[in-house]
Amino acid sequence: MKSEVLTQATNLWPQIFALFIFIAVFVGACLWIFRKNSAKVYDEMANIPLEKGQKR
Template sequence: MKQEGLKFFTDTYLTSFGLLIFFLFFIGVMVWIYRKSSVNLYQRMEQLPLQDGE
């Protein structure tokens, strides 16, 4: 069985650039989720299913 799928990825700089973009996006999402100012929002959101209908 040959590995023919990778033969089209000959531009290693484009592949590396794409990996860098997705990695930076992932890090950005992690920073956005775990920032200090969002603690109050998440505490409010975790209580929503427990509240009676308003």
């Protein structure tokens, strides 16, 4: 197992693939987070610390 892994050390493609996954996940997450019409949702959530339930 270990020797199989080590033979791959000079093979660039898995490394490029890993890099691609990292970047794709990151860019995908950013695109999703900045999607249209999401401002209201995030404003709502950002305001949670400023509430604490109504005072009785």
